[in-house]
Amino acid sequence: QSALTQPRSVSGSPGQSVTVSCTGTSSDVGGYNHVSWYQQYPGKAPKLMISDVSKRPSGVPDRFSGSKSGNTASLTISGLQAEDEADYYCCSYAGTYTWVFGGGTKLTVL
Amino acid sequence: EVQLVESGGGLVQPGGSLRLSCAASGFTFSNYWMHWVRQAPGKGLVWVSLIRTDGAVTTYADSVKGRFTISRDNAKNTLYLQMNSLRAEDTAVYHCVRDVGKNMDVWGKGTTVTVSS
Numbered sequence: 001q002s003a004l005t006q007p008r009s010v011s012g013s014p015g016q017s018v019t020v021s022c023t024g025t026s027s028d029v030g031g032y033n034h035v036s037w038y039q040q041y042p043g044k045a046p047k048l049m050i051s052d053v054s055k056r057p058s059g060v061p062d063r064f065s066g067s068k069s070g071n072t073a074s075l076t077i078s079g080l081q082a083e084d085e086a087d088y089y090c091c092s093y094a095g096t097y098t099w100v101f102g103g104g105t106k107l108t109v110l
Numbered sequence: 111e112v113q114l115v116e117s118g119g120g121l122v123q124p125g126g127s128l129r130l131s132c133a134a135s136g137f138t139f140s141n142y143w144m145h146w147v148r149q150a151p152g153k154g155l156v157w158v159s160l161i162r163t164d165g166a167v168t169t170y171a172d173s174v175k176g177r178f179t180i181s182r183d184n185a186k187n188t189l190y191l192q193m194n195s196l197r198a199e200d201t202a203v204y205h206c207v208r209d210v211g212k213n214m215d216v217w218g219k220g221t222t223v224t225v226s227s
Contacts (some may be wrong), residue, residue, distance in 0.1 A: 001172050003154070034212035038155070045205060045220060046155065051213035089155050093212045097160050097169040099145070104154040 004029065004090055004102035011108040017078040020105045022090030023071060028100050030071035034093035037066055037075045039086045040104075046089065050075060077107070085109040112136035112216050114206045119221030126196050130221055132189040132206030137216075140184035143209035146191050148202035149220070156202075159191065160209070174200075196225045 005023040012018040020037075022029065029035055035053045038046035048057055050066035053073060063079045073092070077084055090102040118130040130146070146158040159180040160169045168180050179192040189206055203220035 003156075032212075036213040038214070040155075045217040046214075047217070048213065048215045051215070052211065057215065091155070091157070091214065097162075097167060098171070099157040099160070099212075099214075101147075101155045101157060 001094070001098065001100055004092060004100055006088075006090060006102035006105045008103070009106045009108065011110055012077075012080045013110045014080055014082065016080050017076060018080060018107065019077075020075045020088050020090075020107070022073040022075070022092075022102045024073075024092055024100070025071055028092040028094040029068065029073050031095065032093045033068070035066070035068060035073040036091045037064075037073075038089045038091065040089065041086050049088075080109055082109050112208075114208065114216060114218035116204060116206050116218045116221035119204065119223045121224045121226065122196055123227050124197060124225055126225070127192070127194045128196065128223060130191040130193065130204055130206075130223070132191075132218060134187045134189065134206075134208075137208075139182075139187040144180075144182060144189045145207040145209055145214060146180060146189075147205045147207050147214070147217075148200075149205070150199075150202040153202075158204070161189070193223070196223075198225050201225045 037050040040046040053068045054066040094100045115133045161180045177195045181190045205220045206218040207214045208216040
């Protein structure tokens with residue numbers, strides 16, 4: 001149950017695109033299409049932004065998109081806005097009813 | 111409105127016990143798997159435990175296995191986490207989370223557990 005690997009921080013200017021990576025193994029990210037992404041503001045509960053690698057829940061802007069290649073999943077935010085500044089976490093199903101999160105990435109909008 | 115409200119957190123001494131509760135409303139609780147996820151101060155999210163709809167299947171992170179017990183009362187729409195032999199490293203905000211298709215779609219605001227002498 002080792003944590004997935006995310007960059008500690010990423011940054012971008014308003015209007016630009018940023019991508020957050022999430023690297024696991026063939027036992028989690030690479031083995032299942034149940035990778036999800038969560039946005040968290042300080043002191044608040046996390047919010048589901050992407051499910052099952054690339055599905056966007058109702059109400060999530062289409063600026064947010066997800067993908068996966070091998071053992072690495074990615075969250076891309078296009079048309080960056082100031083309100084996107086938050087912490088982002090990936091999570092993967094890891095088999096036998098267990099899950100593993102990434103360490104989190106702090107997104108700074110310059 | 112779909113809502114999860116945790117309670118039961120507090121200050122407890124190392125080696126002590128605590129029981130967390132999570133009241134669910136706005137959806138058919140008995141139809142959903144449920145998780146507990148925790149977040150230590152200034153740290154990331156960590157999955158703790160899962161319980162399936164009827165409670166027949168429960169799983170735990172290695173760090174809490176043998177010390178924590180997840181359970182549910184579908185008649186009361188309530189999820190529980192019994193925490194025994196608490197350690198300083200269990201200090202965290204504990205979130206109750208609904209599962210949908212192995213993703214976590216609804217989160218409670220959390221209840222704070224502090225383990226300290």
